[in-house]
Amino acid sequence: MSTTDRVRAILGGTIEAYRGEPAYRQRADVFHELERIRSRLGEPIRIALAGTLKAGKSTLVNALVGDDIAPTDATEATRIVTWFRHGPAPRVTANHRGGRRTNVPITHRGGLSFDLSRLDPADIVDLDVEWPAQELVGATIIDTPGTSSLARETSERTVRLLVPADGVPRVDAVVFLLRTLNAADIALLKQIGGLVGGAAGALGIIGVASRADEIGAGRIDAMVSAKDVATRFTDELSRTGVCQAVVPVSGLLALTARTLRQAEFSALKKLAGADSAELNKALLSVDRFVRPDSPLPVDAGTRAQLLERFGMFGIRISIALLAAGITDSSGLAAELLERSGLVELRKVIDQQFAQRADMLKAHTALVSLRRFVQLHPVMATPYVIADIDPLLADTHAFEELRVLSLLPSRTTTLNEDELSSLRRIIGGSGTSPAARLGLSPQNYHDGPRAALAAVQRWRRRAEHPLNDPFTTRACRAAVRSAEAMVAGFAARR
Numbered sequence: 268m269s270t271t272d273r274v275r276a277i278l279g280g281t282i283e284a285y286r287g288e289p290a291y292r293q294r295a296d297v298f299h300e301l302e303r304i305r306s307r308l309g310e311p312i313r314i315a316l317a318g319t320l321k322a323g324k325s326t327l328v329n330a331l332v333g334d335d336i337a338p339t340d341a342t343e344a345t346r347i348v349t350w351f352r353h354g355p356a357p358r359v360t361a362n363h364r365g366g367r368r369t370n371v372p373i374t375h376r377g378g379l380s381f382d383l384s385r386l387d388p389a390d391i392v393d394l395d396v397e398w399p400a401q402e403l404v405g406a407t408i409i410d411t412p413g414t415s416s417l418a419r420e421t422s423e424r425t426v427r428l429l430v431p432a433d434g435v436p437r438v439d440a441v442v443f444l445l446r447t448l449n450a451a452d453i454a455l456l457k458q459i460g461g462l463v464g465g466a467a468g469a470l471g472i473i474g475v476a477s478r479a480d481e482i483g484a485g486r487i488d489a490m491v492s493a494k495d496v497a498t499r500f501t502d503e504l505s506r507t508g509v510c511q512a513v514v515p516v517s518g519l520l521a522l523t524a525r526t527l528r529q530a531e532f533s534a535l536k537k538l539a540g541a542d543s544a545e546l547n548k549a550l551l552s553v554d555r556f557v558r559p560d561s562p563l564p565v566d567a568g569t570r571a572q573l574l575e576r577f578g579m580f581g582i583r584i585s586i587a588l589l590a591a592g593i594t595d596s597s598g599l600a601a602e603l604l605e606r607s608g609l610v611e612l613r614k615v616i617d618q619q620f621a622q623r624a625d626m627l628k629a630h631t632a633l634v635s636l637r638r639f640v641q642l643h644p645v646m647a648t649p650y651v652i653a654d655i656d657p658l659l660a661d662t663h664a665f666e667e668l669r670v671l672s673l674l675p676s677r678t679t680t681l682n683e684d685e686l687s688s689l690r691r692i693i694g695g696s697g698t699s700p701a702a703r704l705g706l707s708p709q710n711y712h713d714g715p716r717a718a719l720a721a722v723q724r725w726r727r728r729a730e731h732p733l734n735d736p737f738t739t740r741a742c743r744a745a746v747r748s749a750e751a752m753v754a755g756f757a758a759r760r
Contacts, residue, residue: 270658277651282298285301288645308629312628314408314409316328317425317459323477331408333402335379349395350396350408352407360397406620439628441471445500446476471627473512473615473616520581523581524601525609556579623664626668636651667694674690728745
């Protein structure tokens with residue numbers, strides 16, 4: 268029986284227990300909440316984007332979805348928590364305090380705009396946006412207001428979502444955007460990590476060094492500087508044990524790459540073919556680039572539009588790529604997407620979140636159910652908790668995630684090669700047997716032998732007399748991961 272099936276069984280038994288209690292038998296709100304917890308097991312994983320004001324959250328939402336659907340201007344919509352879900356047709360709904368729902372008029376000219384003029388934003392709990400994007404089939408993305416907003420209520424909306432007072436998680440994983448690293452960010456990350464992972468630590472937080480192209484002042488090597496900053500952020504955050512990695516991303520460049528227009532490609536191609544002396548002077552600054560009297564072969568209005576869409580870094584790297592031999596818009600888009608950092612971020616999201624979606628959702632359901640039965644006690648409450656706690660403590664997939672989150676912040680007796688191998692085998696590079704064992708598709712037939720060798724290797728390492736307790740724990744996790752693969756290969760014979 269899978270972990271999800273075991274959670275469903277616990278929920279089913281809990282619902283029956285409440286039906287047998289006279290005090291709760293007629294409480295529709297109680298059964299609604301229990302059904303809500305159960306239904307979340309079948310929903311897409313919920314990933315929240317959080318960070319300080321102007322960190323670039325909405326732009327990154329747009330880049331991840333591949334369409335300009337999250338408002339990025341300072342409108343009322345950006346001050347409200349917004350849920351982006353998959354739907355057959357575009358639709359926006361406002362959820363009000365008290366449960367009332369209102370359809371919100373939308374326009375989509377250059378970007379999606381929400382018309383909240385007839386509504387009181389203070390009365391809106393959150394917005395639901397349905398959009399027919401393939402990227403939203405497997406994940407619901409939540410855009411949150413900046414946590415350092417001057418309006419206290421705006422910041423508190425995000426805190427209530429990520430660190431709710433009742434201790435019941437609303438999201439499964441968090442992508443936290445950072446432009447600097449300060450005490451407030453670290454404190455909030457610790458709060459989020461404590462809740463997402465329960466008492467045993469974080470299960471799903473990834474950091475993003477956002478607006479990465481601006482870190483290097485828009486220079487052509489800006490992303491190199493951003494990677495250095497991301498490494499520093501990772502080193503600093505590793506001491507907290509709540510954030511496994513920080514990825515540098517230029518959300519603006521990623522969004523432009525995913526929505527590149529042929530007219531923009533043509534304009535960039537003209538610029539790339541301009542007189543090099545004039546072009547180099549124009550690329551020195553924003554003011555020079557948009558000067559009306561510039562002799563460049565593209566008019567000032569078009570140059571201003573390019574600047575808004577690409578930023579100076581995007582324009583500089585695009586011209587360099589065209590000069591290097593890129594011949595079509597699809598080729599340019601692919602190169603820009605790779606350089607934006609979005610490809611790497613999606614890879615990390617896939618490895619840490621998507622491949623573990625069922626585990627993250629099961630964890631959230633168990634924590635939510637435990638809190639619920641404590642707040643609404645019945646005769647069966649001790650038995651429900653007795654079923655939940657061992658599952659939270661012993662389910663190996665949870666242990667893998669906890670060890671992965673703790674590895675950067677703990678001193679071990681493992682050497683670098685052993686650390687790299689351990690991270691891989693407990694799923695740090697993906698959860699498939701090939702990823703865990705470091706096998707190429709051509710050598711996949713070596714899987715059973717490699718898995719058995721891994722069991723033997725990590726058993727010996729777990730028994731090393733000089734191990735500290737955490738090193739032994741991590742090695743035992745590797746043993747269990749390898750044993751699971753041995754069993755899996757045997758079952759396929």
